[in-house]
Amino acid sequence: MRVHGESGFILHSRHYSETSLLLEVFSRHYGRLGLIAKGARRPANRVRGRLNPFQPLLLGWSGRGELPVLTAAEPEDAGIELHGPALYCGFYLNELLLRLLHRHDPHEALYDVYRASITALRSDVSNEAALRVFEKRLLAEVGYGLVLDRDIADNSPLAADAVYEYILDRGPARIAEPELNLRPRGVRMRGTSLIALANDALADPAALREVKQLTRAALARHLGDKPLHSRKLFSSAVPAHRKDGAREANG
Secondary structure (H helix, E strand, O other): OEEEEEEEEEEEEEEEOOOEEEEEEEEOOOEEEEEEEOOOOOOOOOOHHHOOOOOOEEEEEEOOOOOOEEEEEEEOOOOOOOOOHHHHHHHHHHHHHHHHOOEOOOOHHHHHHHHHHHHHOOOOOOOHHHHHHHHHHHHHHOOOOOOOOEOOOOOOEOOOOOEEEEEOOOEEEEOOOHHHOOOOOOEEEEHHHHHHHHOOOOOOHHHHHHHHHHHHHHHHHHHOOOOOHHHHHHHHHOOHHHHHHHOOOOO
16 A cells, blocks of 8 residues: 555654654644554654644555555644643643554544644633644544533533533433532533534633543543643643643643
């Protein structure tokens, strides 16, 4: 099998043999796949400086089996420069793709969402809304989409002034008397927050907090017990005085 000019991003790389790299790639038409970049660790290798995260590439590869050999890697566009908290948010998105996508399973719509999401990340603003929208769309792409248009109890449209209990793997059910503070079966959400997530309109800080609780709980069911490395990296690398404004964005 030979592939030429396939749009893709490097999600992760690690040493493979003495001079090569094992790449984890997210491509538009082939989904997530592993590639061997032979000789890529040699100083004179012509593709060595291109195999970086957040660099849109045109990739080529050849071979059968689980690990074809990289044959080309040309810049498709200018690289997306991420700094500070935005960089760790980008690593978080990459790790979600690595953990939740099966190899060789195409997700063309998600590829476009990923590219738009990392382009939207900025070092000097809150990136939380971009992450929450990406998480929502990732869950939908892998078959665990959130119900954000109706009450699962009676199929009525969500009401902005109501309070719901979002039951994971099922959806939101209206709480008749939210002031009673009964033991929850799921994530408590205001109708306005669910509607904001449905419309990708997450400007309200209170809505962002509620949506983060929901997406984190939904993702946890499918990520397993292994912690996300990007969350630990963010906590150790971002200075404490910057975490106050950025900690909510990362995962």
